[in-house]
Amino acid sequence: MTAVVDVWLVDTRTPFESTLDAEELRRRDALRLSEDRRRFDAAHSALRRILEPRVGAVRWSRGPNGKPHLAGEPCQVNLSHAGEWAAIAVTDARPVGVDLQDAVAGLDYAAMARRFFPPAEAEFVAARGAEAFALLWARKEAVVKAAGDRLTRGLLLPVAGDPPPAVTHDGTGYTLADLAAPDGFRAAVALAGPEPFSIRRH
Numbered sequence: 671m672t673a674v675v676d677v678w679l680v681d682t683r684t685p686f687e688s689t690l691d692a693e694e695l696r697r698r699d700a701l702r703l704s705e706d707r708r709r710f711d712a713a714h715s716a717l718r719r720i721l722e723p724r725v726g727a728v729r730w731s732r733g734p735n736g737k738p739h740l741a742g743e744p745c746q747v748n749l750s751h752a753g754e755w756a757a758i759a760v761t762d763a764r765p766v767g768v769d770l771q772d773a774v775a776g777l778d779y780a781a782m783a784r785r786f787f788p789p790a791e792a793e794f795v796a797a798r799g800a801e802a803f804a805l806l807w808a809r810k811e812a813v814v815k816a817a818g819d820r821l822t823r824g825l826l827l828p829v830a831g832d833p834p835p836a837v838t839h840d841g842t843g844y845t846l847a848d849l850a851a852p853d854g855f856r857a858a859v860a861l862a863g864p865e866p867f868s869i870r871r872h
């Protein structure tokens with residue numbers, strides 16, 4: 671059966687009821703800017719609202735590079751923040767990563783791609799601009815996040831192509847899909863394993 675990844679895009683400006691636990695409250699309150707505290711609260715409260723019907727009490731454990739996992743549950747989840755938006759991906763069993771990137775104007779994307787990406791991708795970004803950079807970055811970061819790794823270990827992964835190619839990272843294969851994102855953003859989901867999957871948007 672084809673795996674399904676459920677994806678929610680959360681507009682953190684929408685009024686919400688806060689449902690953070692003590693650890694999440696501690697993390698929220700350590701943020702310096704009130705808008706960052708609001709965004710964190712909105713994203714993590716949404717995550718709890720999504721997970722509780724699925725797994726009951728939400729208990730987190732963390733991987734070696736900080737990836738949060740649902741303790742004692744096969745259910746896999748990942749979260750990304752960008753500007754006023756958050757993206758949440760949930761699936762039954764295969765490790766998942768999601769990434770949402772703001773294609774911020776003003777950065778020198780061509781220079782960043784030359785510095786961090788494989789040469790063919792740097793040329794692609796030089797020709798296509800900020801949104802191409804954001805898309806490739808989102809795909810790389812989605813793979814790294816599915817693996818529970820660090821961003822710096824994923825920037826040379828080749829991810830250009832339409833549709834996105836299969837990617838191998840540390841000996842594991844990942845399947846990538848782009849996600850429809852708000853204007854000015856690009857987003858991608860990566861799922862461990864070579865089998866295709868479908869995305870169900872909420």
Ligand SMILES: CC(C)(COP(=O)(O)OP(=O)(O)OC[C@H]1O[C@@H](n2cnc3c(N)ncnc32)[C@H](O)[C@@H]1OP(=O)(O)O)[C@@H](O)C(=O)NCCC(=O)NCCS
Binds near residue numbers: 710735768821
């Ligand atoms: C994982 C990583 C790529 C995410 O980068 P980011 O810019 O924070 O991106 P996103 O907003 O998309 O993702 C953040 C969320 O991913 C999850 N996350 C954290 N570490 C993760 C990891 N290693 N793998 C997958 N997901 C992770 C968390 O839910 C986090 O949200 P929260 O802080 O509100 O709980 C980056 O933090 C990283 O490389 N971490 C590894 C440890 C490290 O080197 N940290 C120094 C900072 S680069």
